Amino acid sequence: MNVIVNRVAEFLKRFPPFSFLDKEELFLVAGQVEIHYLEKDQVFFRQGEPARPNFYVLKEGTIHLVESTVTGEEIREVCDEGDVFGVLALLGKRPYLLTAQIIENSLIYAIPVSIFEKILEKNSRVALFFAAGFAAGQVVVRQDLSQGQKARNELRSPSNDHSLLIFTDESSLRISENVLTCAPELTISEAALRMTEAQVSSIVVCNLEHHPLGIVTDKDLRTRVLAKKLDPASPIHLIMTSPVITRKRKENFSNLYLTMIRNQLHHLVLTEDGTDRSEVRGLISDHDIFLSMGNSPAILIHALINAKELSEMRSIRDQAESMLKYYLENEVAMDFVASVMTEINDVIIKKAVKWSQEKLKTDFPDFPEIKFTFLSLGSEGREEQLLRTDLDNAILYEDVPKELQETAKAYFIQLGESVIESLLACGFEPCPAKIMGSNPDWVQPLSGWKEYFTQWIVTPTPEALLKSSIFFDFREVTGSPSLAEELSAHIFEEIRKHKAFLSFLGQNALNSPPPLGFFKDFVVEKSGEHKDQFDIKAKAMMPLTDLARLLILSHEIVGVNNTFHRFQKLAELEPNYADLFTQAGTAYEILMRMRALEGLQQGNNGRFLNPKTLGKLQRQLLKNTFSPIAELQQIVEVRFQLDYFRR
Structure with a gap:
């Protein structure tokens, strides 16, 4: 037992x-x-x-x-x-x-x-x-309204403040101080008139000492007066809910709200000492709570789930950007921030897939039920897409009999086109390289995807390695998880058979030059649109991403896609290098924060920074994030024998 x-x-x-x-x-x-x-x-x-x-x-x-x-x-x-x-x-x-x-x-x-x-x-x-x-x-x-790994680390830590799961600041909770009250002898019609004039949905019935005797709400007027044809000239005490449940005005939020839940209350009366034998000091309604939580991930995700139109989803995703800005500026843990934004993006994708399936029922009325999964790739696959940067995604479906292959391909291409159309309408950018579920090349049955990965692993050309950096970070967002699991198993089986692939991948991870030049200044773009700007993605983030991916693949770890989660896992697996991996994970979080803030301030993807506009502290912080890159590259060079490999 x-x-x-x-x-x-x-x-x-x-x-x-x-x-x-x-x-x-x-x-x-x-x-x-x-x-x-x-x-x-x-x-x-x-x-x-x-x-x-x-x-x-x-x-x-x-x-x-x-x-x-x-x-x-x-x-x-x-x-x-x-x-x-x-x-x-x-x-x-x-x-x-x-x-x-x-x-x-x-x-x-x-x-x-x-x-x-x-x-x-x-x-x-x-x-x-x-x-x-x-x-x-x-x-x-569920854990911050998320699934799988999202937000678990944040919620595990006893030191973290989770008030942000509810609203930005508990003091922002709306409590009505000027409560509408009346005597028990007041007529129902007069009470209803006062509620209408005050534009409130309840009235608290009090005695001469202003102690609450009961409460009457809009619903009571409908169900206890209109529905029962009660004379509106009757006294209000006949329809009030009594005894009234009360709590102290300065009670903490969680106790107040749980009281409402347990007692099925839409309104809770607050008194001086928390009993019905003291004066009324306030009133809280479930509507007040909802309004107080307008900047909460819980509210935004709930609104997305119930959205009926694309314009509504676009508006909610715009709101999420304001929440993101607040989180970033107030140093909320990046793990938590990334989890929240990933969940918001995932809900949008799931809704887009569901709506697209509904639309296709007309064109494919007899289409059989075929297992498929919509995959996010790149930064969204790694749960790191904070801004609405370019989309990287694909569709994987099960192998079907020969007679169904043409129909299945046509169906899933149209599904991908419809989903991408919806995501673009929500403000996401199209992928310049067209690595999207609307491109027939990236809408494939399981056997097709296995063939792709085998080809990239067996023949690791520069183009194959570039694709590896995008497609190896795939993550199932909606559909059948078993397909993604089978593809992962195939990838690791192929890598075991062709271990030289990891050396090619390692060589690719060393191709990024150091972010600092000879005089310890930022290596900036020499020409073009972004002349004299620093490419934070290519020069700092991608090297860390590539190194984390390579090392986690070498350990055959499945299901850990996020870069700082990968470094956390590596710190567990290789305690001798735990400090370095922890430092690398922290560096990546700082870079993510800096890029997202730049993007929000400039209204773009935040990829290019002007070093001259950075303050001294920001410049030093950015430079500090570069130090793990060189050390990790040295480890990779030795571990995968890249010096010998290059001869």
Whole structure:
């Protein structure tokens, strides 16, 4: 039994909010977990059913949370490993809002809420984590609304401040100080008139001491007066919700919002001492919370998921740029910033793919269900695309019988064209080299992609090595993950058979000249549009990217694409060089921040900096990022015998 508890605890501690628990709390939770095996096509719970005394964590498999509407069923959420679901219904003591459909055989952990409620009261970080998700209208609470590796490092660290998951500054929370109140004898019609004149959605009923007796909202007027044909001349106390739930005006946000969730409140009355026996001091509504969180990644992602038009998505992505600027200027951890921007970009891509599939139903009415995956490449594949720079992506689909090959190719090319059209409309730039899902060359079945990679590895020409620097960083964004996994396995199998490829890749990583010249000044462009400017991408970022990719490939590590995550992993694998790899990862984060800030300030991709406009501190900081490059190049030269290789 202890072995099972240990395994459960090991799994849970990888994901927030369980990563916020101390060892005692974690094993308390793990000891109460029930493990459920759910078979494909099973329904775990249905929309409208009463909430069970547990919430759930997906251990493995896939679960869709589906909403039944008058027009049919709509997938609201796709649960991934580590996602927490079934919480909103439970804490709010309300029926399930969605139906849980088992898409693949799944294992879930059922956690009794009775255990967790005690932790919520003691552990503010856990409460804050749930509050962030609920405030964004989430039905699945996940690590910063992301999947896979995103934001886990940020959320693991006990020293990091996660108020940014909710809003920029807790003091920005909108609380109504001048609360509309009335006596219990006031007529319903007069109360409604006062609410209309004050342009508010509630009125608090008070006694002579200004202590709250109850509250009446717009909804109460509809359901308790109009629907029941109650005489509007009746006193307001007949329809008020009483006793009223209250909290102290200076209570922290997470406690206030969790109180609203648990009690299904749209309005919470705040009093002097937190009881209904003291004066009313304020009112907070769920609308106030929503408005306070306008610059939150949770709100932006929620808005993107529910966007109906491309223009709406473009506007939200523009907003994300403002949030990005705030994060960069306030030194928010780059790991977290990159994770947030990647998730925002991924949601846009997923929506574009879904809309494109819907459009193609007319032209391909009988098209069979063929597995495919939309791949992000380059900086977006590495989860490093902060600005809307040029797109690098591709489409991978399963091999089909000969009679379907022509139709499948035509379908996926049109799908790619439609997706790229949507992404361009959202403000992204087209790839100058046309490495996009709209180019037939990069819309291929699995066998075609395997052939490409084999050719690049077996015959590493300069062009092949250039393509390797883009395509080796592919990442599955939406579709069938198994295809991307099979392609990864093929790549490593080919590299094992042709180890000389790594030496060619190593030689390519050494081709970038040192960023500083003989007199220790920046090597700038000698001519052209960017004369006297420093190319931060080619001279500083790409060398680090290429070195990290080469070293991680040599260790056969799958699924770590991000450059600073690669350096973190290398520091674990090679403790003798841990300091150097850590320094390289930090350098890359600084370079990403500098480039993004330059791009936001200049309204471009931020690639070229004018060294003369940099302050002394900025110039020194930039120069400091160059030092790991030379050391790493020396290691690579020795390790891959490049001196011998060049003879």
